[in-house]
Amino acid sequence: MLHDWLGPGWSGFHAMNFFLLSLIKSGIVAFVLLTTLAYLQWAERKILAHVQIRVGPRRVGPHGLLQPLADVIKLMTKEDMIPSHVSKLLYLFAPFLAVSMALIPIAVIPFGGQVEVFGVKTWMQLTDLNVGVLFILAVTSVGVYGVALAGWSSNNKYALLGGLRSSAQMISYELPVALALAAPLLLVNTLSLRHIVEGQAGFYLGFIPRWSVFQGPWPQIFSFFLFLIAAFAETNRVPFDLPEAENELVAGFHVEYSSMKFAAFFMAEYANILTACCVGTLVFLGGWQPLLPDSLGGQFIPSIVFGLGGAISIFHGLNPARKLDRYTLPAFGVIFLGIAALFLIPILQAILLPLFWFAAKVGVLLFVFIWVRGTLPRFRYDQLMRFAWTVMFPIAMVNLLITGLLVALTS
Amino acid sequence: MKALEEHVASMLAPEPAPAEPGKGRHMVLNMGPQHPSTHGVLRVLIELEGETVRKAAPDIGYLHTGIEKQFEAGTWLQGVVLTDRVDYLANLSNNLVYALAVEKLMQLEMPARVQWMRVMLAELQRIESHLVWLGTHALDIGAMSVFFYCFREREEILRIKEMFSGQRMMTSYIRPGGLALEPPRGWEKRVGKFIRDFPDKVDEYDDLLERNPVWLERTKGVGFISVEDMLDLGVTGPMLRAAGVKLDVRKNTPYSSYEKFDFEMAVRTENDVFARYRVRLQEMRESAKIVTQALEGMPEGPWQADAPKMLLPDREKMKTQMEALIYHFKLVTEGYRVPAGEAYQAIESPRGEIAYYVVSNGTSHPYRVHMRTPSFGNLQGLGPMIEGTLIADTIAAMGSMDFVLGDVDR
Numbered sequence: 056m057l058h059d060w061l062g063p064g065w066s067g068f069h070a071m072n073f074f075l076l077s078l079i080k081s082g083i084v085a086f087v088l089l090t091t092l093a094y095l096q097w098a099e100r101k102i103l104a105h106v107q108i109r110v111g112p113r114r115v116g117p118h119g120l121l122q123p124l125a126d127v128i129k130l131m132t133k134e135d136m137i138p139s140h141v142s143k144l145l146y147l148f149a150p151f152l153a154v155s156m157a158l159i160p161i162a163v164i165p166f167g168g169q170v171e172v173f174g175v176k177t178w179m180q181l182t183d184l185n186v187g188v189l190f191i192l193a194v195t196s197v198g199v200y201g202v203a204l205a206g207w208s209s210n211n212k213y214a215l216l217g218g219l220r221s222s223a224q225m226i227s228y229e230l231p232v233a234l235a236l237a238a239p240l241l242l243v244n245t246l247s248l249r250h251i252v253e254g255q256a257g258f259y260l261g262f263i264p265r266w267s268v269f270q271g272p273w274p275q276i277f278s279f280f281l282f283l284i285a286a287f288a289e290t291n292r293v294p295f296d297l298p299e300a301e302n303e304l305v306a307g308f309h310v311e312y313s314s315m316k317f318a319a320f321f322m323a324e325y326a327n328i329l330t331a332c333c334v335g336t337l338v339f340l341g342g343w344q345p346l347l348p349d350s351l352g353g354q355f356i357p358s359i360v361f362g363l364g365g366a367i368s369i370f371h372g373l374n375p376a377r378k379l380d381r382y383t384l385p386a387f388g389v390i391f392l393g394i395a396a397l398f399l400i401p402i403l404q405a406i407l408l409p410l411f412w413f414a415a416k417v418g419v420l421l422f423v424f425i426w427v428r429g430t431l432p433r434f435r436y437d438q439l440m441r442f443a444w445t446v447m448f449p450i451a452m453v454n455l456l457i458t459g460l461l462v463a464l465t466s
Numbered sequence: 467m468k469a470l471e472e473h474v475a476s477m478l479a480p481e482p483a484p485a486e487p488g489k490g491r492h493m494v495l496n497m498g499p500q501h502p503s504t505h506g507v508l509r510v511l512i513e514l515e516g517e518t519v520r521k522a523a524p525d526i527g528y529l530h531t532g533i534e535k536q537f538e539a540g541t542w543l544q545g546v547v548l549t550d551r552v553d554y555l556a557n558l559s560n561n562l563v564y565a566l567a568v569e570k571l572m573q574l575e576m577p578a579r580v581q582w583m584r585v586m587l588a589e590l591q592r593i594e595s596h597l598v599w600l601g602t603h604a605l606d607i608g609a610m611s612v613f614f615y616c617f618r619e620r621e622e623i624l625r626i627k628e629m630f631s632g633q634r635m636m637t638s639y640i641r642p643g644g645l646a647l648e649p650p651r652g653w654e655k656r657v658g659k660f661i662r663d664f665p666d667k668v669d670e671y672d673d674l675l676e677r678n679p680v681w682l683e684r685t686k687g688v689g690f691i692s693v694e695d696m697l698d699l700g701v702t703g704p705m706l707r708a709a710g711v712k713l714d715v716r717k718n719t720p721y722s723s724y725e726k727f728d729f730e731m732a733v734r735t736e737n738d739v740f741a742r743y744r745v746r747l748q749e750m751r752e753s754a755k756i757v758t759q760a761l762e763g764m765p766e767g768p769w770q771a772d773a774p775k776m777l778l779p780d781r782e783k784m785k786t787q788m789e790a791l792i793y794h795f796k797l798v799t800e801g802y803r804v805p806a807g808e809a810y811q812a813i814e815s816p817r818g819e820i821a822y823y824v825v826s827n828g829t830s831h832p833y834r835v836h837m838r839t840p841s842f843g844n845l846q847g848l849g850p851m852i853e854g855t856l857i858a859d860t861i862a863a864m865g866s867m868d869f870v871l872g873d874v875d876r
Contacts, residue, residue, distance in 0.1 A: 107614040159500050212495050216517065216857070293608060294680050305502065432680045433608025435858040436517055 061352040071250050072175070079402065080181055082191030088161050092325045094122035099425045106429035116124055117383040133314040139207075142312060145208035150312065150319035151199025157326035164333045165185040167343045167409030179409065180249060187248035188236060191334060192229070195289070199225045204289075205320070206308035217307025220297045220436055223261045226290040227443040228295075234451035238458040239267035239338050241273045266341035274462040277454045279339040283423070284330035288439070289325065291425055294431040295439060304354045326413060332420035340416045342411035357398040365391030491533045492520060495857075499528045503606050503861045504870030510848070510860075517588040517856050525627040526847050537835035541801030542642060543566055545832060550636040552837060553873035555598050558591040558627075559815040561640035564835075566641035566721060567811035567822040570805050572776065579767040580644045581723040586657070586760035587630070587640065588722075588813075593664070595816035595868075596746050596753075600671060603743070603865035607684050614676055619667050622660050629653060638730055643777045644770030654761060668750050675743070685740035689863035691851040693737070699850075700843035703818025704749065705867060708734045709743035715814040720812075727756050746868075749816075776802040779840040803828035817868055841873035843861040 104111030112119025130278045166179035191278030206218015257265045267275040288295040347353035365388040372384030497510040498509040507528035510783030513521040515837045547679045549560040601616035624634040631637040675681045732748035734741035779790035806828035812821035854862045
């Protein structure tokens with residue numbers, strides 16, 4: 056039966072191979088995703104701390120590197136309390152819904168092109184849906200239910216207000232997100248994320264990458280910023296963090312949640328940020344396409360970046376600002392130099408270079424998310440709505456129309 | 467209190483069935499006493515229609531410590547430490563007004579150096595208090611980082627206070643009869659360095675907030691209350707000046723030789739949260755100017771008044787002269803006596819007009835000490851200010867009032 060389903064070209068061996076490969080890939084992706092989520096939180100605390108002239112976590116492990124682990128242990132061992140006044144079923148279902156819908160989109164996100172490991176060819180992606188973009192939009196919108204249900208079922212006034220704000224906000228900003236994404240899709244003419252990235256390969260004049268933000272006939276720079284702003288709202292981040300505005304609504308929709316149920320919401324928030332950054336990278340910034348062509352030394356950029364990182368670490372380790380830095384920073388420096396050397400090995404370059412470019416672009420976007428949190432105040436509810444409907448929506452619409460017109464004229 | 471109780475009862479009473487489905491259904495939100503934005507233990511009962519505040523009633527008294535009554539249990543000198551704890555973010559202002567009131571009763575004239583020193587410390591105190599206000603106000607509106615920048619500068623002022631008095635917050639440094647201790651060696655250098663750098667730091671906050679569109683959206687046109695209401699309710703200080711009323715005790719009825727300093731009264735006319743922000747930032751700059759002037763023109767002279775019946779004698783004299791020893795014994799065991807009478811003294815604290823009314827019956831204990839605290843008056847404006855606005859504006863408006871609950875409840 057499996058044979059029929061997979062088609063005539065498949066043998067038993069191939070089927071086995073397919074399942075085994077998928078299992079391994081899923082395992083790796085899940086591990087990397089969860090680690091990234093944990094360390095994203097560490098990075099946020101560190102970066103925010105340095106924006107705010109603090110030092111951030113330093114106690115658990117060198118430079119607080121084990122802090123995420125400690126947080127997980129803390130959250131798991133906290134008392135799992137269910138208040139007596141909640142609507143139990145929905146109260147328990149909401150965090151589960153939120154976190155699962157936030158984790159699913161990673162399944163369709165490609166991290167690189169086709170690679171060959173031990174003679175097996177595979178794509179650096181779990182699955183390539185031909186409607187990948189739509190799938191991500193659909194799944195993340197279901198995540199709103201988690202927040203709305205949490206707000207309602209908690210039977211708490213602050214949570215209710217938070218849930219209400221959140222649903223209104225996420226539904227309103229869904230529209231600019233969709234419109235902003237539609238414009239670059241017109242350029243590449245596909246919904247599959249892998250093909251979107253492949254459509255952005257190459258360079259103009261030998262050095263300007265053909266990413267959507269630079270691609271002719273109408274560079275998608277406007278829709279990129281629209282998408283980024285709307286993504287802030289979709290993920291409830293500052294300056295749009297009204298649902299959990301701690302100074303108004305204490306904690307918003309998750310005020311009645313504790314222990315792992317709270318952790319689930321927390322994880323969902325960070326997973327949503329990661330998804331938004333990944334989509335932004337894939338659709339607008341050319342996914343794993345490099346910034347510079349190999350003819351201009353693009354393949355050496357990772358080595359240079361890590362090499363510089365290593366050199367700076369070692370320099371600061373030799374002139375330590377704090378006692379502990381004398382030992383930790385040179386160690387980091389050596390690790391960075393090692394990574395820089397890895398990028399020079401020709402066999403590994405095929406795998407590592409796409410991954411580097413993808414991770415670097417996502418990392419830059421994540422940094423912007425954290426940076427903005429340290430800089431901007433919070434919008435008011437009505438201003439937020441007005442901004443969505445009177446500013447974002449018309450601009451996105453006009454941008455879409457211009458893109459469509461120019462694509463029709465030039466094709 | 468009766469009016470408030472009736473108000474609260476009317477809000478909690480079951481409401482009549484709505485005429486139309488979906489209309490007139492209100493939710494009563496009990497904000498506080500534990501809430502991140504009430505800056506202490508203030509309880510505000512808010513009646514909401516959606517996100518709009520229909521009625522609001524502040525409920526105070528959660529931090530009542532009976533300080534006014536405690537004054538009567540101690541000597542005049544022991545009262546000084548209580549004044550620290552009234553408005554714990556502006557303790558030197560409270561020290562100063564108490565000292566001035568007691569000195570008025572004793573008809574003591576302070577040496578010039580003491581007066582200038584007091585002005586300088588009070589202005590440093592104003593800067594410190596405004597820094598705390600700016601940090602927490604910005605935090606309420608969501609700008610996290612400003613809080614840490616403000617506290618960096620505040621830390622230096624706290625260190626200066628510690629240098630003077632040995633304490634960071636509860637300094638009790640300004641006392642009836644002068645200062646508590648001789649100003650420490652090297653204070654000019656420390657204060658001078660701080661005050662040279664400070665105006666740049668204020669510009670830095672201004673850069674972060676004044677041209678920030680989100681900040682402008684959140685603060686402009688928010689938290690309006692009519693000038694008549696303000697005057698009726700007893701609102702004073704930066705809030706009143708942001709409404710265009712030129713009322714500053716430092717200018718109108720100068721005390722402690724404020725008339726010798728050259729500074730502007732910060733006045734705006736918009737009467738909203740943003741105007742209050744501008745006024746306070748301007749005041750920080752003006753305070754820095756006053757501190758600079760005090761530093762440059764600080765007169766030489768004693769740091770205490772010549773009042774042997776009130777102040778402890780010199781250690782050396784106490785060991786060599788019998789007269790001094792007797793005074794020392796009497797002052798330590800019983801405290802000084804203040805002539806019978808009553809005095810009212812008002813000064814400009816960072817929050818507004820603070821006034822102490824002290825009554826003496828001629829003994830070494832105050833008969834009555836009553837305070838007119840600015841936070842209490844300012845807080846009365848909360849209801850009219852936020853009714854009809856959104857919850858988020860409530861937070862912004864509350865932050866712009868800059869009340870300290872210790873000052874409200876005492």
